[in-house]
Amino acid sequence: MNSSGLPANLRVVSALPDTHAGFSVSNLELMAALSRAEDAHFWHRCRNRFIARRLRGLGSTPPASILELGCGGGCVTAFLSRAGWRVTGVEGHLSRARQAADRAPDAAIVVHDLRLGLEPLGDERWDAVAFFDVIEHLEDPISVLTTALGRVMPGGLLVGTVPALMSLWSDVDVRSGHRVRYERSVLLDLLRALPGSDVLEVIPFNRILVPLLWLQRRASADALEQGLKVPWAPFNTLFQMALSLDHRVGPLLNRAGIPGASLWFAVRVR
Numbered sequence: 001m002n003s004s005g006l007p008a009n010l011r012v013v014s015a016l017p018d019t020h021a022g023f024s025v026s027n028l029e030l031m032a033a034l035s036r037a038e039d040a041h042f043w044h045r046c047r048n049r050f051i052a053r054r055l056r057g058l059g060s061t062p063p064a065s066i067l068e069l070g071c072g073g074g075c076v077t078a079f080l081s082r083a084g085w086r087v088t089g090v091e092g093h094l095s096r097a098r099q100a101a102d103r104a105p106d107a108a109i110v111v112h113d114l115r116l117g118l119e120p121l122g123d124e125r126w127d128a129v130a131f132f133d134v135i136e137h138l139e140d141p142i143s144v145l146t147t148a149l150g151r152v153m154p155g156g157l158l159v160g161t162v163p164a165l166m167s168l169w170s171d172v173d174v175r176s177g178h179r180v181r182y183e184r185s186v187l188l189d190l191l192r193a194l195p196g197s198d199v200l201e202v203i204p205f206n207r208i209l210v211p212l213l214w215l216q217r218r219a220s221a222d223a224l225e226q227g228l229k230v231p232w233a234p235f236n237t238l239f240q241m242a243l244s245l246d247h248r249v250g251p252l253l254n255r256a257g258i259p260g261a262s263l264w265f266a267v268r269v270r
Contacts (some may be wrong), residue, residue: 007101013112013120016092017194021229022137023177025093025180033228035099038231043206047161048079050205050247050264051132051220057084057202058266060157062086064127067151069082069144070134074107081107088126090114118147125153131160136178145194149269158197158267164204164260170217172224182263197267204260207253208246213261 005013018026023030025101038044055061062084071077071089073096086234087107094111101109106183112120129148135141145158163173163181172237180186184202191199217223232237246253 007098007105007109007247009107010097010101010109012094012097013110013114014092015111016113017096018093018095020092022230023093025095027112027234030225030228035073036230038073041228042231042236042243043209045240046076046206046243046247047132049133049244050075051076051159051161052080052083053247054203054264054266055080055157055159058157058159060085067077067126067129067148069122069129069148071100071130071132072096074103074109076130077107078104079147090121090122104110109118114144116141118151124240125151126156127153128157128159130158133161133163135160136162136180139179142190142193145190148190149194149197149267152269156267156269157200158194158269160265162263162265163258164263165210165243168210168213168217168261170223172217172227184259185213186265187260187263187265191265191267197269200266200268201262201264202223203250203254204258204262205264206243206261207250207258208242209261210259212219219256243266 016034018024053063062219065086066080068077068087071091074089077089077100077269081104086109087104089104089107090110090112091100092113097109097111112119112232138144149158162176166181166183169181185203188199188202220226225269231239
């Protein structure tokens with residue numbers, strides 16, 4: 001802890017209100033459920049491994065530097081930091097940033113409202129800049145992504161994940177502050193409009209979850225709360241194994257055009 005009572009790896013520049021429309025943290029019970037899910041739920045565990053695998057596949061290996069914008073409670077930041085990447089996480093909500101700093105003591109965490117731009121971060125550039133389930137919350141994603149490109153080293157990566165398929169749109173998305181679930185073609189068009197960069201890949205994943213999410217979100221009035229509950233341990237392990245297999249056979253499924261509940265994207269800066 002530093003003299004202000006904050007973790008030593010946490011720096012406060014600016015902050016969002018708890019009730020910010022893009023993502024509210026005012027429901028403490030829901031935030032506690034999210035924190036438990038980030039620690040143990042098969043979805044988060046598998047997403048972390050998928051992200052690390054794709055980064056390595058694109059040549060970003062530890063100890064490469066990564067700037068994660070909208071890092072939340074540090075679920076991905078902590079995973080990548082433990083794996084050896086040098087991670088800086090930026091999060092607008094102080095409560096979530098404190099959690100990120102605790103989870104990832106070797107990462108640098110900055111509390112900052114990204115609507116105010118990236119100038120307060122200084123002139124540093126990173127090997128990769130990342131948005132993991134963030135841009136679906138943004139009113140003007142192309143502007144934010146373009147700004148982020150300016151923080152990537154030449155030859156570096158802009159990467160991220162987003163929820164996919166508007167056919168899965170439900171009250172869960174509304175309550176989560178989403179503006180859209182991306183179709184692959186829409187995300188491709190968005191990325192191709194970014195200056196000074198080339199789209200490397202837009203890959204569906206979490207395919208086995210598509211029918212399950214469709215059913216859950218129509219059968220349950222509290223689908224958001226249900227989705228955050230960590231399943232009974234044997235089921236959690238079983239789903240983790242199934243989703244890991246889904247990710248590993250992804251190249252075969254890509255050729256078949258089978259959609260997923262999520263999309264991964266990667267752009268190379270020229």
